[in-house]
Amino acid sequence: MTQRLYSLLAASILLLIIFASLIWLADADFFKSITAFFKGAFGGRKYAYLLVTISRAALITGMAIAALIAFRAGLFNIGGEGQLVIGGLASAFVAINLPFGGPAGIFLVLLAGMIAAGVWAMLAGIMKLWLGVPILVGTLLLNYPARYIASYFVSHPLRDIASGMPQTHLIEKSLWLPLLPGTRLDIGFIFILFIFCIVLIYCYRTVGGYEAKMTGLSIDFANASGLKTKKISLKTLALSGAIAGLVGAIAVLGIHHRFTDGMLVQPLYAWTGIVAALMVSLIPWAVLPAGFFFAAIHSGASGMERTADVPKEIAIIVQGMIILFVASKVPTAFNQNIGSGK
Amino acid sequence: MLGSIFDPAFADSVARISIPILLAALGGAICHRAGVFNIALEGFLLMGAFMAVFGSHFTSSATLGTLSAICGGIFMALLFAEFHLRRPGDPIVVSIAINLISLGLSTYLLRAIFDVSGVFQSDQIRKVSLLDIPIIENIPFLGSFFSGQSLLFYFSLAIVIFAHFFFKYHQLGIWLRAAGENKQALEAGGVSSKKIQFISLILCGALCGLGGAQLSISNVGLFVENMSAGRGWIAVVIVLVTGGRALPLLGLVFLFGTVDGASLRVQGFGWPQQFTEMMPYLASLLALIFVCYRKLKFEKNTQGIRNV
Numbered sequence: 001m002t003q004r005l006y007s008l009l010a011a012s013i014l015l016l017i018i019f020a021s022l023i024w025l026a027d028a029d030f031f032k033s034i035t036a037f038f039k040g041a042f043g044g045r046k047y048a049y050l051l052v053t054i055s056r057a058a059l060i061t062g063m064a065i066a067a068l069i070a071f072r073a074g075l076f077n078i079g080g081e082g083q084l085v086i087g088g089l090a091s092a093f094v095a096i097n098l099p100f101g102g103p104a105g106i107f108l109v110l111l112a113g114m115i116a117a118g119v120w121a122m123l124a125g126i127m128k129l130w131l132g133v134p135i136l137v138g139t140l141l142l143n144y145p146a147r148y149i150a151s152y153f154v155s156h157p158l159r160d161i162a163s164g165m166p167q168t169h170l171i172e173k174s175l176w177l178p179l180l181p182g183t184r185l186d187i188g189f190i191f192i193l194f195i196f197c198i199v200l201i202y203c204y205r206t207v208g209g210y211e212a213k214m215t216g217l218s219i220d221f222a223n224a225s226g227l228k229t230k231k232i233s234l235k236t237l238a239l240s241g242a243i244a245g246l247v248g249a250i251a252v253l254g255i256h257h258r259f260t261d262g263m264l265v266q267p268l269y270a271w272t273g274i275v276a277a278l279m280v281s282l283i284p285w286a287v288l289p290a291g292f293f294f295a296a297i298h299s300g301a302s303g304m305e306r307t308a309d310v311p312k313e314i315a316i317i318v319q320g321m322i323i324l325f326v327a328s329k330v331p332t333a334f335n336q337n338i339g340s341g342k
Numbered sequence: 343m344l345g346s347i348f349d350p351a352f353a354d355s356v357a358r359i360s361i362p363i364l365l366a367a368l369g370g371a372i373c374h375r376a377g378v379f380n381i382a383l384e385g386f387l388l389m390g391a392f393m394a395v396f397g398s399h400f401t402s403s404a405t406l407g408t409l410s411a412i413c414g415g416i417f418m419a420l421l422f423a424e425f426h427l428r429r430p431g432d433p434i435v436v437s438i439a440i441n442l443i444s445l446g447l448s449t450y451l452l453r454a455i456f457d458v459s460g461v462f463q464s465d466q467i468r469k470v471s472l473l474d475i476p477i478i479e480n481i482p483f484l485g486s487f488f489s490g491q492s493l494l495f496y497f498s499l500a501i502v503i504f505a506h507f508f509f510k511y512h513q514l515g516i517w518l519r520a521a522g523e524n525k526q527a528l529e530a531g532g533v534s535s536k537k538i539q540f541i542s543l544i545l546c547g548a549l550c551g552l553g554g555a556q557l558s559i560s561n562v563g564l565f566v567e568n569m570s571a572g573r574g575w576i577a578v579v580i581v582l583v584t585g586g587r588a589l590p591l592l593g594l595v596f597l598f599g600t601v602d603g604a605s606l607r608v609q610g611f612g613w614p615q616q617f618t619e620m621m622p623y624l625a626s627l628l629a630l631i632f633v634c635y636r637k638l639k640f641e642k643n644t645q646g647i648r649n650v
Contacts, residue, residue, distance in 0.1 A: 131631050
């Protein structure tokens with residue numbers, strides 16, 4: 001125990017040194033930056049920045065849940081980015097063309113995002129099961145077509161030409177996710193919390209969740225026990241993609257109210273989610289604090305950029321360093337065979 | 343239509359586009375052969391590209407810029423080795439982390455040191471010199487492919503041929519393959535497989551760094567945020583498809599270079615830019631499906647034999 005504490009301390013000090021030298025490189029004042037960091041993550045007038053952190057945490061946690069579900073079933077789905085983009089695009093497409101609004105409309109739009117992204121994720125599963133393409137590479141390579149397809153749709157057929165940007169028209173106000181009274185925080189995070197609870201039950205208390213975990217731990221054992229592993233894999237991938245799609249739809253309906261080219265790719269939501277899921281070595285309940293933690297880092301970095309003139313990319317570096325340290329401590333986060341396609 | 347695509351300038355662009363992917367894929371092949379599952383090529387490449395511009399800007403020398411690119415690649419490789427070889431980090435997790443760190447670090451330093459975001463350009467950046475080969479440059483189509491390219495082009499071609507024989511006959515090459523195929527046998531022979539894998543990672547970092555240099559201070563002479571833009575991932579796919587064999591790798595890289603070069607050309611015919619930019623990724627996906635499907639079918643057909 002004491003040894004673990006020491007190594008934690010050493011890693012923290014090392015991280016702090018890296019952090020300080022990066023700030024020094026940017027010619028910024030260290031203490032001013034630190035203050036700006038905490039203010040940017042949790043402060044602001046009427047806690048405005050904290051609300052931003054929460055809404056970002058919802059997206060990151062959602063992507064982390066999507067990654068977690070696939071990972072624990074042994075499916076190394078690192079194509080969350082593509083699924084997120086397809087989900088966002090599909091929901092924006094439906095939202096623009098929907099003749100009615102209100103709760104029923106919102107429900108339909110979210111559903112459209114989930115279905116589209118679920119199908120997109122299943123593509124990789126089909127490639128794995130019938131064509132033998134490893135999940136890791138298959139899901140990853142599907143990111144790029146997704147990105148370009150979305151880019152094409154928002155710059156040609158769906159483009160709001162008057163705005164001058166590659167983006168769709170603004171969505172009808174009746175389809176926007178309502179805000180919490182008195183704040184500027186939309187209710188998207190409640191959806192994610194709801195999904196989080198369902199996933200907890202799914203992971204810990206249902207037969208399906210147990211079977212998925214079994215498939216992940218040893219696919220041969222699962223096969224020998226008579227599980228239909230192919231079906232489980234496809235189902236899990238579809239579920240994972242659907243959650244990613246929901247996150248995309250929430251980002252469209254709650255935050256941006258339209259689909260802009262690159263708006264889901266640039267903030268690295270999907271990769272941060274994967275990193276958050278890996279950091280807690282795929283323990284379902286811990287995904288929520290991990291998502292919030294990384295969201296705070298990103299928000300804090302934005303705060304530093306605003307007031308202390310430190311580029312916000314410092315968040316990505318810190319995030320990468322953290323996951324390196326964690327990876328070296330938790331070698332068996334998942335089955336070694338998953339990535340090598342065996 | 344075909345005639346207007348395949349002209350000398352096209353041959354020239356195919357060669358230039360292919361080199362970064364070729365160098366990265368060669369590095370990946372060395373790691374693959376040595377049994378290191380390295381999918382951080384994207385990060386190595388990006389760091390190399392940034393360090394090339396960094397070095398070239400401050401020293402006004404292309405050679406020093408290239409050297410600094412190699413250092414950048416090796417630095418990331420050392421990070422990989424520290425966390426994957428010396429500590430028991432999972433290669434996939436370490437790779438994801440390194441790709442993130444490269445992306446973050448290159449963009450951060452771009453803003454912190456040069457005070458620009460997006461694109462960095464300066465007069466002090468020197469490009470890698472081009473080499474005209476006397477007789478070959480007069481051959482109609484091939485001339486513009488093989489002549490007038492940067493030094494890195496000839497270097498990478500030499501590396502391919504060298505790598506082919508290196509894996510086959512050289513002691514270190516054989517050890518490398520042994521580390522990948524049968525670690526225990528290598529250890530029994532008194533050679534540390536960790537050491538061999540460390541060497542393979544360093545070589546990979548250096549080659550990817552060179553690839554990055556070609557990307558930034560040879561092809562264009564400037565640095566753009568996230569400049570590698572998925573080329574490292576295409577290299578990973580090429581390595582997986584060819585199983586790390588040097589000569590098939592060369593062929594596949596030029597195939598992708600051709601697709602990529604052609605995609606730039608067909609933009610002139612009014613195709614949406616997004617579709618043409620997607621083509622290299624679709625091509626790599628198709629190649630991957632083709633090879634994986636053949637492997638799957640082979641395994642199915644020989645199942646009876648292998649089980650005996």
